Amino acid sequence: MNASHETASSDQSPATTYGHYVLIWIGLVALTSLTVALAGISLGRWVIFTALTIASIKSTMVLFHFMHLRSEERIFRIFVFVALLTLAIFVVLTFFDYAFR
Amino acid sequence: MSSQETVAAVEGHVHRDDVGSRMGMWLFLFTELILFGGLFIVYAVYRFSHFAEFQLAAKELDTMVGTVNTLILLTSSLTVALSIVALRDGRKGFSMALVGVTILLALGFLVNKYFEWSHKFDLGIYPGSATLVNQPPGVVLYFGLYFVMTGLHALHVIIGMCVLGYLYRAIGKGIVRPDSYVRLEAGGLYWHLVDIIWIFLFPLFYLLQ
Numbered sequence: 001m002n003a004s005h006e007t008a009s010s011d012q013s014p015a016t017t018y019g020h021y022v023l024i025w026i027g028l029v030a031l032t033s034l035t036v037a038l039a040g041i042s043l044g045r046w047v048i049f050t051a052l053t054i055a056s057i058k059s060t061m062v063l064f065h066f067m068h069l070r071s072e073e074r075i076f077r078i079f080v081f082v083a084l085l086t087l088a089i090f091v092v093l094t095f096f097d098y099a100f101r
Numbered sequence: 102m103s104s105q106e107t108v109a110a111v112e113g114h115v116h117r118d119d120v121g122s123r124m125g126m127w128l129f130l131f132t133e134l135i136l137f138g139g140l141f142i143v144y145a146v147y148r149f150s151h152f153a154e155f156q157l158a159a160k161e162l163d164t165m166v167g168t169v170n171t172l173i174l175l176t177s178s179l180t181v182a183l184s185i186v187a188l189r190d191g192r193k194g195f196s197m198a199l200v201g202v203t204i205l206l207a208l209g210f211l212v213n214k215y216f217e218w219s220h221k222f223d224l225g226i227y228p229g230s231a232t233l234v235n236q237p238p239g240v241v242l243y244f245g246l247y248f249v250m251t252g253l254h255a256l257h258v259i260i261g262m263c264v265l266g267y268l269y270r271a272i273g274k275g276i277v278r279p280d281s282y283v284r285l286e287a288g289g290l291y292w293h294l295v296d297i298i299w300i301f302l303f304p305l306f307y308l309l310q
Contacts, residue, residue, distance in 0.1 A: 018186055025179040032171050036164065039308035051304035059297045066182045067293045068286075073120060076127060083131040087138045094142050098149070 024065045031058050119283040126287040130294050133257075137298050140250050144305060147242045154239020159310045161226065162247075166217050167307030170210050171299065177206035178296040181265070181289045191279045193272060200269045200285075203292065207262045214255055218248075247306055254302060257295045264288045 035054040039047065064070040069077055148155050184199035221244075225232030228248055233241055268288045271277040277285050 018183055021179055021182045021186070025175060028175045028178075029172065032168065032175065035304055035308065036168050039164070039304070039310070048309055051308050052301075055301050055304050058300045062178060062293050062297050062300070066178050066296075067290055072123070076124065079124075079127060079131070083134055087134060090138065091142055091145070094146065098146055 021065065024061055028058055028061060031061075115281075117281070117283075119286075122283045123286060123290070126290050130290060133294055133298075137250075137253070140246070140253070141301065141305075144246050144250070147239070147246065151237075151239025151242060154237050155243050156310060158236075158240040158243035159306065159308075161221075161224075162307050162310075163217065163220075164307050164310075166213060167303050170213050171303045173206050173210045173213070174296045174299050177203045177210075178293050180206065181292050185282060185285055185289060188272065188277070188279055188282050188285060193279075196285075197269055197272050200265055200272065204262055204265045204269065207258055207265070210258055211255060214251070250302060251306070254295070254298055257298070261288075261292050261295050264291060 031054050035051055038050050038054075063080065069080065180199045180203045184196045184203070187196035187199055221227065226244055227233070228245060233244060265288060268277060268285055271284060
């Protein structure tokens, strides 16, 4: 393994500074406030949809910024995609079984 | 690991594969995803089959406690992410302080959880309690899932605290240092996963009333 690869393997992109993470944190807190506020008003059957959408956005922010997925090599993003796809297949198959029982 | 390092030191250069180390950590995290994913599927199926009872049971939970714990975990994710930046910049003391704050926030989360569960126990709500067995099946299922899922999550918080405690010491001793901090990255990844699981547990149990 050559020296340049060694450096690249451990370094994050230069943009990941203190300020960047604090901005992401502010965004996460804002989305938490939004989801709590939305739960207070009656949205009927949209409640679960909005709650899970906001949770997914928050998770994506954590994955790509706090967990450095955006600056990792591409194979990491492919791995995460495959893992989530596997979980999605479990969910879909379970509900097919449940719906047509 | 340490014997490898010794051999490498004798040879004059250190063999390291940080990408491989992080990939190993991610693979472990995928097993955690499947572990909690299975429980989320159980939750989804029972929520559909006992919709009204789940809505009713959720009213027992204190949204305020859940919101505070969400903010605690989000902030702890920030501090552990910042600790990596601090260490990379060579600010060892600041990095240790940030890891220390993360541990304290985790402790705060658990203290909150302790009071929350104690309150439930006082109301007679715990798995197999006399109060609960007289409730409709959906309510029993809801609280069963509530205790198992938030309990398993709390166990992960405790394990995370141990990992962070080790990292605090490792930074202090110079085992984790500005030119070699993949262990801190791996510990951080674990902590962020714990955060992500809570990001989903929070709306599913506390907000869908």
